[in-house]
Amino acid sequence: MSVQHAPVQRADFDQVMVPVFAPAAFIPVRGEGSRVWDQSGRELVDFTGGIAVNVLGHAHPALVEALTEQAQKLWHVSNVFTNEPALRLAKLLIAATFADRVFFANSGAEANEAAFKLARRYGHEVAGPEKCEIISALNSFHGRTLFTVSVAGQPKYSEGFGPKIEGISHVPFNDLEALRAQISDKTCAVVLEPIQGEGGVMPADQAYLEGVRQLCDQHGALLIFDEVQTGVGRTGELFAYMHYGVTPDILTSAKSLGGGFPVGAMLTSERVAKHFGVGVHGTTYGGNPLACAVGEAVISIVNTPEVLGGVARRSERFKAALLRLGAQYGVFEQVRGMGLLLGAVLGEAWKGRAGEVMKAAQEEDLMILQAGPDVVRFAPSLVIAEADIDEGLARLERALARLTGA
Ligand SMILES: *Cc1c(COP(=O)(O)O)cnc(C)c1O
16 A cells, blocks of 8 residues: 655645745756756756765665665664664775764764764863863854754854853864964864855865864864765765865764765764763664665765766866856856865855855756855766756856846
8 A cells, every 4th residue: 555645835835844944946856867857847957966965966776776675674773783784884984084983873963963972071081071162163064953053153053042052162264373272271172174065165275274183182182074065075085084184083974975865974083982982872763774775885886986086077177167157247256165065156246146046047947056145056966967067057157147137
């Protein structure tokens, strides 16, 4: 017996959903590669990748196979038992990174929540209750739980919810002297995104990350890299820290790790992991067999020279075209980011209008993102066909031509 579906429309959203989102005017119903179809059969090119999630596009055959194969076997057992896909995915992540240990969660916010709690526990156990301060960057984003909005440097997400979590301070990103002035032996962790994603696709400087690592070592503070957006091949390396050659003590991953199936992970060293003993932290769904089976397929496919090497090639194609469009229509003045996490920075006359560009693109059957009001963001599938890149950019050009009246 199968479930009968009642018909639904976009207008229903405004009646039945808690109004924290304002989704587009259409409802996607099917996807294949980097194309998406809506209820009316309209076809769109997808440059959003579900916000840096659909790392292998929609309905990738290997991910469909991994999910359906696991779905026939075992969906869930909780962490009262371990399971084979979780152990296999953990081993893959350990083999590919600095990490010795993995904790699985269901989202980026949960992976960060685990990281921040672990850092505090670590500080408490190695130096006592005073070593509890966390330093993060202004304009950073780490998720939407109370701890993660308190740590992130964006007041619009953290104010108006009563008292915040204490012991957190914020310093300007890419400003080593500001961190030097703030860090002390009370600092248990410094948390950074190697490229600030939501904050406008802003990469860290090489010398900054190297200097941050040194300051953390001098003060016995853990360095946490939030790679929820930059991880799993997005920058052309498996994780962005590998570009910089600066190794964190804790790394969080989510988004692309599940390729569209919810999963998160916190990676760390043996030295740090031992402070999370039995019962100190937990989750019901984290490490779920379905999620980990998909994650295993994602990592196996992404962590190959073919896929990672292809990111750089596609990135060049994107960047060159965006710069040309920027010069021609005078909307963008700069393209920044790495690999397939790119931000087109709006020029003076277009400041604050990223949402308008996004809407105009949708009207031309193109899905794109913004990263704050001043940056148009692109985070497509890492295996997007070059023909889809060109078609999407042609649609973007039509949107820009219409917006500028050119
Ligand atoms: C998206 C994001 C998160 C939050 O992940 P969720 O899965 O939405 O909880 C955390 N950190 C960064 C850097 C992100 O981009």
